[in-house]
Amino acid sequence: MKKLKIAALLCLLCLLTAGCSKEEKVKNKPITVKYEGKNYKGRYTGLIKNGEPEGGTFSYKKGRNYLHYKGGFSDREMSGRGTLKTNFMKTKFSDTDCTGVYDGKVLDGEAWSHGTFTFKSPDDLKDSVYKGDWSYNKMDGKGQLIFSKKGWGGFLGNFDDGYFAPTKSDTFESLGTLINTSYKVSANAKSFIKKHGNLFMAKDEDSLKEYTDTSAEYHDVLKTPAAFGNKLMKFSNFPVLNPTLNEKMFGRNISFILLGSPSDNIFIYVICLGPIKDVPINSYRTVYGLPLASSIYESNSGKRSKVLVLAGSYIKDES
Template sequence: MKKISALLLLLVPLVLAGCTKEVTDYDLTIVDDTITYTGKYTGTLEDGNAVGEAKYVVKIDDTSNWVYQGTFVDGKISGEGSVDKYPCTIKIGIHNNSGVYSGKVTDARPNGEGTFVAEDGWSYTGTFANGTVEGDGKITDYPYDLSYESKVAKGKYTGDMVNGIPSGTGQFLAETTDINIDYSGTWTDGDISGEGELKTNVYTIDFKEVSRTGQYEGSVIDGRASGTGKFTATNDSGITYTYEGDFDKGTYNGYGVVTYDSDEVTNYRGHMTNGECTPTKSELLVYLGTVKDFMSYSVNDASIKFIDEHDNLFMVENEEALEGKINEDIILNELYKTPGEHSDEIITFKTKKIIQIRQETVFDSVVTWFIVEDTDGNRVFVLCPGELPDVNKNDKVTVYGVPINMCSYQNSFNGTVSAFVIYGSYVKK
């Protein structure tokens, strides 16, 4: 009996030593969950099972493989490791997505830093936790539904992600039959938030009496126009118009230009407030010179600068307010030779009588204009910002104002009459 026991003791280490071996490119089949893989194994085999640190290569097709390097336990991928082009399913939000993964794994599940390329083309690089996109990362061409202007746009997002949700800086592009959106900028919790650049055909502006939906291209804050931009829409008459300029709070605010695709409507260049034209005195003067069937004239830069810098001189309450501002040496009759020479000075002249006078409201601003002859027989068109309650037709008046330029208009006999334009500072009976 002692001899048999001694023999058994000698055989045990021989058996144990025979169950463990190191192999290279060894054909080995392993099971990961319910999936069976056959590949080349390099590492330690114990009783035919992969154990410890090892490398496992599985053929995908004739040109590519997926590779795992890490720990095995009892023939299964277990513990920490890394993979390259590993076919798997990851979760982003509530959706499961099939594709290939390269990066850190734990128990064959993406865990830590890695890159996932989905079967439908999008890719994500960042952090994972147990097969789920979690933490910070960047995604490319991810199919995403964006709610904007009470519509849902289906498009693709490229940019920063936090826990599988667009957050940070990114771009969304949707090009469908009804909705086009191209936004680049900041995001918070899956929505456009903060500063960015937007191009879309579903932008809506609420004006004072109507809402218009059209195309917008420019800067935005929280998805609403802010900064410089361009808006194009069609009015109730079917005329297309474009505003290009300053925006704030989602609408026209600041300086801009409104251009119409029709000669029947006058273009506007000037200041805007909450979508409405609110021209300065000089801007209104320039605008009226371009209105169809009104007086046709141009305003030079010197006049514009003078009016802007001396806004309080139009209209004043009395002559004393103009004291020291009038050039008494300028004679209106001489300005016909060089109409723009004194366009930044205030002159004065007396008239025979007012031939025609009218008060009108333009862009919520009251203007009064009248036509007179001066004492030398010159025809003069006087345009005044505001009301002239005590001045009427056939009155003789003394006019103070800035000489602007020559103009022309149609008289009651359909003849063309030339006159000199004066921008009024003060009118005295």
């Protein structure tokens, strides 16, 4: 009878413990973790369940390469949300394969939400830095990419699946870092462009009348362009000094037109987001545009002049 009772008790214990998992906390335990399809042997600190890492920190270092992860695991792969620091992450920028240093958030082991990426390759992007939003290991959302090469400037604004996909406001802002006539768009101008993007460029003058201040003087606007960033300006009958038309940038035809009166120390640098027909030097134009900033323009002879930078809305031939 005793033997039967003991046997029954053992059976009950087996039933009660069936399916129960064994959990333990470990520190610096050697384990192998998979990342981007490759195995890495490192040290793990955190929770172990049924012999497998459940959630904690994993560190790998070999030579100059390193990987530090904090978050969840499943089948020895990063699972769920976490943070990652590594210097051998792979991504794509446009159609280019890139590797570099990533420091930021991840989801299932892929860059996600927000992070910083410093390029190691290719060579022409080396040491360039992207800070911003990510989705599935690609730049996606709001961010800024600052190029390391002198004179290259940066991309500021919206990224989509690894491509720079700027809004009109982003385009004007990015151009301020890329072209020789550098500038920084005022807060007033950014707000106006976002609200009235259809005005850049407009098809005719009539559609601009309610947004245009015709009373402002050039030198007043040049002195404090940010104060005039909520209205379009109209500058009439100025000769064209230097046109650069229909440059392919950001998937647009972008034109840069310098006009003004050197004898009166008036220089207006107009940036047009859209195709522009022939604009000969010394022909006369009336321009509508939004003051973005003041800047310095350097001529081919090396002479430097202060200029007013406009986001072009309409160019009228007065010749």
